[in-house]
Amino acid sequence: MQQIGLLQSVQVGKPELHETRITQDGTARSWRTSFFREPDPQARWLYTTYLEGNVQADKNNHGSPDQAVLLYAAANYPIWQAELDRPEMSSGGFGENFTVDGLTEETACVGDIYAIGNCANPGIWSALPMY
Numbered sequence: 001m002q003q004i005g006l007l008q009s010v011q012v013g014k015p016e017l018h019e020t021r022i023t024q025d026g027t028a029r030s031w032r033t034s035f036f037r038e039p040d041p042q043a044r045w046l047y048t049t050y051l052e053g054n055v056q057a058d059k060n061n062h063g064s065p066d067q068a069v070l071l072y073a074a075a076n077y078p079i080w081q082a083e084l085d086r087p088e089m090s091s092g093g094f095g096e097n098f099t100v101d102g103l104t105e106e107t108a109c110v111g112d113i114y115a116i117g118n119c120a121n122p123g124i125w126s127a128l129p130m131y
Contacts, residue, residue: 004107011040012053013038037054037095073103074101
């Protein structure tokens with residue numbers, strides 16, 4: 001198998017409750033998400049529907065065999081750091097589990113199969129909303 005990318009980092013997260021003031025009267029609204037992930041160098045198992053140590057908050061829309069992990073291109077971070085004026089933004093900033101060098105939206109296609117270590121993960125899907 002030909003190497004086309006390099007796994008730069010692995011991120012995991014667990015559902016957490018967040019509160020934000022979004023109403024005109026300042027009423028707080030709670031929401032639960034596992035979007036915020038932290039880099040973790042520990043070796044992990046990638047199962048059919050999830051990455052060990054990562055818990056999806058919305059299992060109706062995440063965690064199917066086609067949605068076990070989310071990949072994001074490392075090459076996009078400098079662009080977003082400048083666009084959003086957030087130089088501190090780094091791996092995991094878009095809720096991805098795998099940040100990958102050498103693989104972008106220009107080189108990845110729906111239905112591609114990627115191998116990482118002993119795991120072959122079929123398919124690329126468009127990201128769906130994360131709650």
